[in-house]
Amino acid sequence: AQSVTQLGSHVSVSEGALVLLRCNYSSSVPPYLFWYVQYPNQGLQLLLKYTSAATLVKGINGFEAEFKKSETSFHLTKPSAHMSDAAEYFCAVIGAADTGRRALTFGSGTRLQVQP
């Protein structure tokens, strides 16, 4: 089954510093990949998605992610962290075998903490 692995359950950065959240997928066929953000006691908001149109994907709130097939990675970055970026981030995938039912499989999540 298709899966994603998020390295680091907690990441702490200083305000203004680079944010890097890691996500690796398991697939020999490029899947559909997504990054979602979740604030406490809320649902999920889509940050960006990869659907094979371009390897560098720009999302909302200054986030972007680069799809690297050779590394099976889809890491999320933001050049300068803001206090409001503190939240839980989930990488998710729709594998090639799941495109029919379009069900998402989520990574374990990374909690981003931003220090003043």
Next chain:
Amino acid sequence: GAVVSQHPSRVICKSGTSVKIECRSLDFQATTMFWYRQFPKQSLMLMATSNEGSKATYEQGVEKDKFLINHASLTLSTLTVTSAHPEDSSFYICSALGVSSYNEQFFGPGTRLTVL
């Protein structure tokens, strides 16, 4: 656009009672809706997929008689937790796929269920 609502946002019930959670797509027609469960500080786990007018497809390990899902219209899906027990306490999140949204799921704000 693409707003999904859930009702109620929080519910507390006694053990043995049933609880119904509604998921509505407010400004689009949802051909498919998904129900997820999220335990504290954990990721989202897909419980079931529901398509309008047909029976829901449950993930392995999810009791279909315990978690009744009805997708009676293109804008409403309901999840009923029957004979709830404390271990059913969790955060339940729904998402919806529209006809034209392809692989992008729109998430509801979630429902916090506490069973005493």
